[in-house]
Amino acid sequence: MKEKLIVALDVSTRQEALGLVEQLWDSVGAFKIGMQLYNSEGPDIIRDIQALGGKVFVDLKFHDIPNTVCQTSRVITRREAFMFSIHASGGVEMMTKSASAVREVSGQLEIPKPLVIAITVLTSISQEVFEKEVGISRPIEDQVVNWAKLAQQAGLDGVVASPQEIRAIRNACGNDFVIVTPGVRPLWATANDQKRVMTPKEAVKQGATYLVVGRPITAQQNPGEAARKIVEEMEEAFDA
Numbered sequence: 001m002k003e004k005l006i007v008a009l010d011v012s013t014r015q016e017a018l019g020l021v022e023q024l025w026d027s028v029g030a031f032k033i034g035m036q037l038y039n040s041e042g043p044d045i046i047r048d049i050q051a052l053g054g055k056v057f058v059d060l061k062f063h064d065i066p067n068t069v070c071q072t073s074r075v076i077t078r079r080e081a082f083m084f085s086i087h088a089s090g091g092v093e094m095m096t097k098s099a100s101a102v103r104e105v106s107g108q109l110e111i112p113k114p115l116v117i118a119i120t121v122l123t124s125i126s127q128e129v130f131e132k133e134v135g136i137s138r139p140i141e142d143q144v145v146n147w148a149k150l151a152q153q154a155g156l157d158g159v160v161a162s163p164q165e166i167r168a169i170r171n172a173c174g175n176d177f178v179i180v181t182p183g184v185r186p187l188w189a190t191a192n193d194q195k196r197v198m199t200p201k202e203a204v205k206q207g208a209t210y211l212v213v214g215r216p217i218t219a220q221q222n223p224g225e226a227a228r229k230i231v232e233e234m235e236e237a238f239d240a
């Protein structure tokens with residue numbers, strides 16, 4: 001079950017990040033690098049985490065014209081990321097070019113193909129904000145499923161969505177489609193800025209492939225203990 005847990009390393013220094021990796025590598029499945037750490041420490045942080053035995057999800061949420069995202073996907077593939085994210089709202093051409101570039105480069109280099117995952121609607125967005133600020137007047141779930149279907153059509157491996165949309169995505173895209181869910185909050189943690197949340201146990205029950213958890217682990221005095229507690233809660237999904 002720990003393989004399903006990805007820890008978001010939202011810190012600003014290599015020292016903090018590698019300290020967390022050393023404490024957590026045997027309790028979780030992978031580590032996520034986002035814009036904070038990547039922009040502080042640069043791409044070498046990917047290699048540093050890999051050197052400690054950690055698999056790396058590069059969550060830089062690429063969103064640009066098809067050529068730019070395609071060429072950047074080649075770069076990330078060469079860095080042997082385990083997974084990386086692009087925005088579904090970039091469109092089918094952008095996603096298709098990224099997916100085929102990744103297949104080509106990983107095939108040429110004979111390295112494992114990274115999972116390419118489409119961001120749908122950020123888990124910090126509520127239905128009210130979606131309508132009033134983003135300007136889309138339909139249920140978030142419908143928009144997420146629409147983007148998930150387009151991502152699948154484009155040859156991507158899966159999507160990032162809130163646990164609240166897992167069932168609808170599974171119904172539309174099937175059991176092999178990868179669903180990565182941030183917005184996971186144990187009952188003992190605060191929601192922070194996350195709006196569409198669910199507990200680890202419920203997210204696993206709904207059918208998440210991977211759970212992304214940051215602050216409920218990294219902001220604790222004992223991150224290792226928090227991660228193990230979350231894995232135990234995930235395992236409860238299969239208790240009778």
Ligand SMILES: O=c1ccn([C@@H]2O[C@H](COP(=O)(O)O)[C@@H](O)[C@H]2O)c(=O)[nH]1
Binds near residue numbers: 124194216
């Ligand atoms: O829709 C999304 C997409 C990405 N994220 C990222 O996941 C983590 C969540 O961290 P917490 O501390 O557990 O809230 C963070 O790195 C986000 O950039 C997301 O939350 N929602």
